[in-house]
Amino acid sequence: MSPLGASDSPARAPASPAQASGGRFGRGAEPPSEQRLASAFIAVALVALFGGVVTGALQALEHAGVNLYPWVAPLIKSYYHGLSLHGVLNVLVWTTFFICGFLPFIAARALATPLASPKLGWLTFWLMTAGLVLAAVPLVGNAATVMFTFYPPLRAHWAFYVGLTLVVAGTWLVTLNLALTWRAWRAANPGTRTPLAAFMSVVTFAMWTIASLGLAAEMLFLLIPWSLGWVGGTDALLARVLFWFTGHPIVYFWLLPAYVSWYTLVPRQAGGKLFSDPLARTSFILFLVLSTPLGFHHQYTDPGIHEGWKLVHAFLTFAVFFPSLLTFFNVVASLESGARARGGTGWVAWVRRLPWGDPSVAAQVLAMFLFTFGGVGGLINASYNLNLIVHNTAWIPGHLHLTVGTAVTLSFMGITYWLVPYLRGRALWSRPLALAQVWLWFVGMTIFSHAMHRLGMLGAPRRTMLGAATYVQPGWKLLMSLVGIGGTILFLSSLLYFLNIVLTLVASRGPAPAVPEFAEALSGPEHAPAVLDRWRPWIVLAFVLIAVAYGPTLVRLAATTPLTTPGLRVW
């Protein structure tokens, strides 16, 4: 086979006069707009994450009987105010802004083509930031204590809904910019396979753009007119159906950028090669097609949706488990190739030969390990009847902290361990500190999520100020203390993380690292069926599946639901 991997494909040839001198982006030359754009997005993401972990620590301590809310009362008015901040900042802001910075950066590198429109990129950044500020004003002011799911008839201030809608609209502009960039590349490189990292980035944003239509419809037709007082009422069920149309695939929007790193960068960082490029493309196409038509598995216990359609969505949820299994195999096989190249032997013992001294690799490998349990838990959640035991219990945030809280967040942290130093032009301030941070996260999350899962099995509800609850059972007490301990360790880990990042920005003196090269593949893109490089059939198929899975229920609800439920502020 050709020794050429995705990164060394003919696409590497300079595609524009701007790059003809430098060949590829690198430091030393004037930093291209992509770098400044990525820096801006990631800076916002990191500020959000900081707010998210501080509020998270307060919740974990509350469960353990240490109620710090009276001390922070001028800023955070209640447990639920803090919880809304925690959810919105972590799962909506940290993830979205990081992704909108990281994927265009990585796609432009993979294509060796500048972003189609840096101006559009900056417009996107400012639109999303303006939306964020607009949403943050009521959120911080305790006028949007409605959690990141904002189920009506809990009614937040209109600025919260309008602001979040602007953020979503901004992500569509990222899609546009990526699509235009890909098209420019395609025009210059007819007949060449899209480099894997760029392919995955475009698929991620295409999937998200389709999936976010539900949320956009909920905002534009239900929540915004209602919060502004233009219409008298809303409907809880219709809003939830539209929310979960987006609410499950949004998890893949968070996860797939971590996969981009796991597939295209980590194998090489670990000293190996990507096992199979065609299999990686196949799994991403399947995510594009299957991510959206399965949201009812979040609504198994909702009245007003027929059991038959819930079962259909259960089937489709199990179908999307297939590309997850492909990813599991491909990524682990790639890691194994790296470990074996470094002298690893045995069936499992090769794991020890991974470059554990590299915090970027250690973070992402540990994230993958915990994600295995997150995946298993996710199957339980999706399992129709088993879901009755865990739905809306502490099990669910236990699960979410393994997926978005570790697979995504710890991976993104691992990425920033090379990306922030690269963008800043200085070495990471301390590798040992970074390694300590990564392991602390792993230990803290293991304790925290284990305790949360077990609390859920014992019947403790989620999103509840358990330390003050009137019905705490004897069996919950020890687990609630473990939540506090795990949460405290996670908070310490976060502090080490931010310390390292801030010192990298201001005090580090070493030379900047290079961006990790894209991994070559054992089985390269030339083995992939050509149909995987076409967009239209897959996007059409995605819409067809959505129409089948959602069409009848959405049409029925839209046609028969009177919008009569008034809004309430009960916090």
Added chain:
Amino acid sequence: MRQGTTVYLYELAWILPSIAIPVGMLAALVVTAFGANIHLPGAAGRVDPTKVTETAPFDALGVKEIAPGQYEVRMLAQVWSFTPNEIRVPAGSTVHFWATSRDVVHGLFIPKANVNVMLLPGQVAHVEARFAKPGEYLMICHEYCGIAHHTMAGKVIVTSEGGSAPHPNLPPQAGAGKAGARSAAISDPRGRELAGLEERK
């Protein structure tokens, strides 16, 4: 190409079980759900959330014996309590819950009885549960519903005295009706909700 071929064999060796595993789990799921007669809440009709206290069945809240060993509970959730907040039935009873919310989204969660249903304003929620053993069953609101959400709980007290076992010769009518409606739900998703609407009115 040789290396590519080896990779292809590995891929195949993984892909086939990757299809078999979810398919096998789905089969297990269907068998256990339908074999054990475990049902999810379906569509049981709408109720105008602004007139809920004047609309049947929520104009007369409480617990009622509808057949030997069969109880009907008509329940309203509001910030931050259930009405009724305490339900008393003899051991061995089957309880048919008809519930909704009169304000924001609440949840009805009885961990030890596998009752787990969202109470949405505008929607009638219907679930059934059998309370085999005497004792106190905690009944929790498990959806964030405002500042005192953590105080919203009640209980089902299952008494041992005078417990009438479900009558073997009296199949529960509501149960039989549900089975019929369920098959209708799959063949005709609209039919059942409309039927439920009329039934409720």
